[in-house]
Amino acid sequence: MLAGLFAQGKTVLQQLVPSRDHTERLLRQMGAALESDGSLISLNPLTSPLRAISFTIPGDISSAAYFLVAGAVHPDARIMVRGCGFNPTRTGIIDALLAMGAKLRIKNERMSGNEPVADIVVESSKLRGIELGGEMIPRLIDEIPLLAVAGCFASGKTVIRDAAELRVKESDRIATVSRELTKM
Incomplete structure (x- = not known):
């Protein structure tokens, strides 16, 4: 591009x-x-230089996902992640956790540098298993290993489909997650 x-x-x-x-x-x-x-x-090609802009880079939702899952599965937690990027192309983790029954709220939605930003609050939750696949996968591809962990704490079965891309990332993340979850 x-x-x-x-x-x-x-x-x-x-x-x-x-x-x-x-x-x-x-x-x-x-x-x-x-x-x-x-x-x-x-x-279209540039006809003049791009203009400089000033903005605050929001927190990364992939990094925040660790805290969101930890808060949802911990028996006594309330965690707020402030200033987190809330771009709809990246919020699959939010939708998945909500579908699992996570007590999760979005607060203080705003824009920064043309990007949606929000504060995310998660509390201890009784999660239930879900099935994920299709168009949802690109929105949470990097968070699938964390969702596998959340699935271990959920009642019922959690099924994740259409995530073959995880086999060809920096490592075979499907094999790694499977191997590591058997240690839990």
Whole structure:
């Protein structure tokens, strides 16, 4: 996408499913001529330099997910994560925990640098197993190992499908999670 800013003509990218859109949001705020409908992104080359902007980088929801899962499974917890990025392309972990019955609230929603930000509160919860797959997976691919842990504390079965990408990340995360969960 960044190379498209300096191309001779329009750059068009097509995604199989909508994915994280942080770059698109930032480029738009900096003045890039960019359009997106979720699966199709078109970008015109720069006609002038991008403009400088000032904003606070929000907390990473993948990092916050450790605390959210810990708060949900702990028998006596109340945790607030402040200033967490709340981009809808990344909030699958929130939707999954809510579906599992987590006592989770979103507070103080706002924008920072063209990105949604919120405070997230989670409390001790009685989780139930769920089935995840399909279009939800890209929104929580990095949090699936944590959801597997949450599933260990849930009543009923937790099933995660369509996550083969985890086998080809930096390590085979499916094999690693399976191996480590057997130690619990």
